[in-house]
Amino acid sequence: MTEPVSDALLKLLGEWEGFDVERVETEAEGDDVFGAPAPRLVLMLRAKAGAPKRCSQCGAIVEKIHDVSERRVRDLPLGEWDTWLVFPRARLQCPRCGPTVEAVPWLDRYQRMTTRLAEKIARLAQVLPIKQVAAWFGVGWDTVKQIDQRALAQRLGAAEDHLDGLRRIAIDEFAICRGHQYATVVLDVDRKRVVWIARGRDQEALRGFLTALGPTRCAAVDAVAVDMWKPYAAELRVHYPQAALVYDLFHIVAKYALDVIDRVRVDETNRLAAAAGQGKVREARRVIKGARWLLLRNKANLKTRGERVRLRDLLRANRALFIVYVLKDDLKRLWQYRSPVAALRFWKAWRRRALRSRIPALRKFTAMLERHLDGILSHCRYPINSGVLEGCNNKIKALKRVAYGIATMPTSSSRFARRFPEFPDDPIRIAHKCPI
Numbered sequence: 171m172t173e174p175v176s177d178a179l180l181k182l183l184g185e186w187e188g189f190d191v192e193r194v195e196t197e198a199e200g201d202d203v204f205g206a207p208a209p210r211l212v213l214m215l216r217a218k219a220g221a222p223k224r225c226s227q228c229g230a231i232v233e234k235i236h237d238v239s240e241r242r243v244r245d246l247p248l249g250e251w252d253t254w255l256v257f258p259r260a261r262l263q264c265p266r267c268g269p270t271v272e273a274v275p276w277l278d279r280y281q282r283m284t285t286r287l288a289e290k291i292a293r294l295a296q297v298l299p300i301k302q303v304a305a306w307f308g309v310g311w312d313t314v315k316q317i318d319q320r321a322l323a324q325r326l327g328a329a330e331d332h333l334d335g336l337r338r339i340a341i342d343e344f345a346i347c348r349g350h351q352y353a354t355v356v357l358d359v360d361r362k363r364v365v366w367i368a369r370g371r372d373q374e375a376l377r378g379f380l381t382a383l384g385p386t387r388c389a390a391v392d393a394v395a396v397d398m399w400k401p402y403a404a405e406l407r408v409h410y411p412q413a414a415l416v417y418d419l420f421h422i423v424a425k426y427a428l429d430v431i432d433r434v435r436v437d438e439t440n441r442l443a444a445a446a447g448q449g450k451v452r453e454a455r456r457v458i459k460g461a462r463w464l465l466l467r468n469k470a471n472l473k474t475r476g477e478r479v480r481l482r483d484l485l486r487a488n489r490a491l492f493i494v495y496v497l498k499d500d501l502k503r504l505w506q507y508r509s510p511v512a513a514l515r516f517w518k519a520w521r522r523r524a525l526r527s528r529i530p531a532l533r534k535f536t537a538m539l540e541r542h543l544d545g546i547l548s549h550c551r552y553p554i555n556s557g558v559l560e561g562c563n564n565k566i567k568a569l570k571r572v573a574y575g576i577a578t579m580p581t582s583s584s585r586f587a588r589r590f591p592e593f594p595d596d597p598i599r600i601a602h603k604c605p606i
């Protein structure tokens with residue numbers, strides 16, 4: 171016996187396990203994303219006769235039904251139709267778990283929609299802006315945002331229970347999708363794992379994490395390592411009044427290279443160029459020009475004799491460059507102290523030398539560090555930094571490799587060098603494929 175066409179078709183389109191389609195209704199609806207009327211299809215489902223009900227917590231078959239209520243959820247559109255399902259969902263009295271609801275395998279756990287619709291939304295949100303995905307499916311912006319967030323966390327192995335017992339965390343950002351997008355990552359420093367990831371690198375990206383964490387778990391956090399230049403600080407102060415903000419060496423030295431060394435190099439080159447006309451000056455200019463990477467490398471890494479000679483010429487050619495180069499190496503020592511008193515003493519000595527230099531960019535940078543001194547000195551008590559990323563799971567490593575891959579493209583190679591001074595000439599080139 172063959173089935174009626176309509177039944178076979180519904181089975182093909184539906185497969186709502188445990189349920190049959192009882193009847194089909196239509197509803198007039200508002201406009202769709204193109205302004206055309208969007209008709210609604212409402213499928214009324216009923217529980218399959220004799221199908222056992224399972225506890226959604228433990229999966230055991232439960233006989234005792236407490237009551238049944240009607241649920242209405244979204245499904246994938248069928249043809250032109252926005253499709254809704256109306257079905258009875260039983261509340262059970264599980265002998266093991268107490269009062270629970272019945273397991274519905276095709277129902278998304280958190281959203282009022284089917285799993286397959288949530289999956290489709292998550293897939294589209296990888297390549298389209300949230301606003302467009304929301305408009306296309308006629309669902310709320312917040313819903314798409316949540317689904318995307320959850321899918322992202324799943325792909326990177328950040329589970330919900332990872333949010334329990336956080337004491338020391340680090341927050342950082344990464345370029346993804348060839349630099350078109352950024353993601354904010356929160357790491358559990360003690361357990362060396364990713365606990366949160368969200369698209370974007372603004373306060374809003376962090377707010378989702380803070381909301382999910384909640385006030386009680388927020389209050390247990392002792393220290394947060396963060397990039398001093400990111401807009402996170404204000405947000406963090408509100409949620410973690412008790413926690414120490416720790417500004418790490420990595421971001422500060424990278425910023426020093428950008429704001430001080432680059433600035434001085436440009437200024438000095440211009441100064442020499444202005445006095446051009448003599449061969450010696452032109453020679454000095456040539457030495458300074460293009461030698462930036464020599465300044466950024468640690469002395470110990472300068473292997474060849476040629477490199478050493480070039481650096482010597484360069485430093486001789488210019489006093490200001492020499493000062494900012496030496497002070498950069500010295501500044502790193504600030505992060506070696508474990509005693510705040512000793513660190514403060516070191517800082518005062520460093521500051522004196524920096525201010526005496528009379529180099530405007532260096533003085534400005536020093537004043538800025540002074541304003542953030544609390545966060546720099548708290549590194550003594552909480553020696554954490556984004557270096558913990560190195561010890562983190564493989565997925566974050568994959569993420570970092572993508573960041574390297576992006577940065578090795580010609581347009582942003584200097585940015586790469588600044589951000590990853592420890593990898594000046596051996597970047598890992600990988601296929602430009604977005605992992606998340």
Ligand SMILES: [Zn+2]
Nearest residue numbers: 225228264267
């Ligand atoms: Zn149960």
